[in-house]
Amino acid sequence: EIVLTQSPDFQSVTPKEKVTITCRASQSIGSYLHWYQQKPDQSPKLLIKYASQSISGVPSRFSGSGSGTDFTLTINSLEAEDAAAYYCHQSSSFPLTFGGGTKVEIK
Amino acid sequence: QITLKESGPTLVKPTQTLTLTCTFYGFSLSTSGVGVGWIRQPPGKALEWLALIYWNDDKHYSPSLNSRLTITKDTPKNQVVLTMTNMDPVDTATYYCAHRREDSGSVWYFDYWGQGALVTVSS
Numbered sequence: 001e002i003v004l005t006q007s008p009d010f011q012s013v014t015p016k017e018k019v020t021i022t023c024r025a026s027q028s029i030g031s032y033l034h035w036y037q038q039k040p041d042q043s044p045k046l047l048i049k050y051a052s053q054s055i056s057g058v059p060s061r062f063s064g065s066g067s068g069t070d071f072t073l074t075i076n077s078l079e080a081e082d083a084a085a086y087y088c089h090q091s092s093s094f095p096l097t098f099g100g101g102t103k104v105e106i107k
Numbered sequence: 108q109i110t111l112k113e114s115g116p117t118l119v120k121p122t123q124t125l126t127l128t129c130t131f132y133g134f135s136l137s138t139s140g141v142g143v144g145w146i147r148q149p150p151g152k153a154l155e156w157l158a159l160i161y162w163n164d165d166k167h168y169s170p171s172l173n174s175r176l177t178i179t180k181d182t183p184k185n186q187v188v189l190t191m192t193n194m195d196p197v198d199t200a201t202y203y204c205a206h207r208r209e210d211s212g213s214v215w216y217f218d219y220w221g222q223g224a225l226v227t228v229s230s
Contacts (some may be wrong), residue, residue: 001170091215095161095170107227
C-alpha cells in the first residue's frame with residue numbers, strides 16, 4: 001500500500017499569504033497524484049489533477065507541482081474562502097489512498 | 108451535469124449489515140472507462156477509500172475491508188450499491204460515492220462526489 005504523508009497537519013494563515021502543503025508518497029507514483037479541497041460540511045472538491053494540471057472553474061491561485069514521491073499544493077494569495085481541509089490522493093495503484101489532510105485556518 | 112447522491116440508513120446496530128445506494132445522473136455505467144467509487148470519512152478524520160466498480164463490472168476493494176464489502180451496479184437504474192457486513196461503532200462515518208473519470212488508459216481520478224451520507228453505528 002502506498003502511504004501518503006501530508007505536512008503540515010494544520011496551518012493558520014493571514015489573507016494574501018502564500019500557503020504550501022506537501023504530500024510525500026512512500027514509493028514513486030509518477031504524476032498520479034490529485035488534490036482535493038473539503039470545506040466544513042461539504043464533500044471533497046477536485047482542485048488539481050495529475051500533480052499539476054488545473055481544473056476548470058478552480059481559481060488560478062491554486063497550483064500543484066511534483067512527481068515521483070514529492071508533491072506540493074500551493075495557494076497564492078490566500079483568500080478567506082480558502083479555509084478548508086486539503087487532501088492528496090493517489091490513483092497510481094490499488095489500494096487507493098489519501099493523505100491525512102491539512103487544515104488551513106484563516107487568521 | 109454529473110450528480111451523485113447517497114442514500115441509506117442513518118443508524119445501524121453493531122453486527123448489522125449496511126446497505127448504501129448511490130444514485131447518479133449525467134453519465135452511464137455502460138460507458139467505457141466510467142466507474143463509481145465509495146469513500147468514507149469518520150467524523151473529524153481523513154478520507155478512506157473503500158471500493159470501486161467499473162463499467163465492465165470489474166471491481167476493487169480495500170484490502171483491510173475486503174471480506175466485509177460488496178459493490179454492485181444496476182446500470183439501467185443508474186445506481187451503485189455498497190454493502191458492508193458486521194458493522195461496528197468504528198465504522199461510524201460519512202460515506203461518499205464518487206464518479207471515476209478516465210482521461211486515457213490508466214490516467215483517471217474522482218471528479219464528482221455525492222453530498223455524503225452519515226451513518227452512525229450504535230446499539
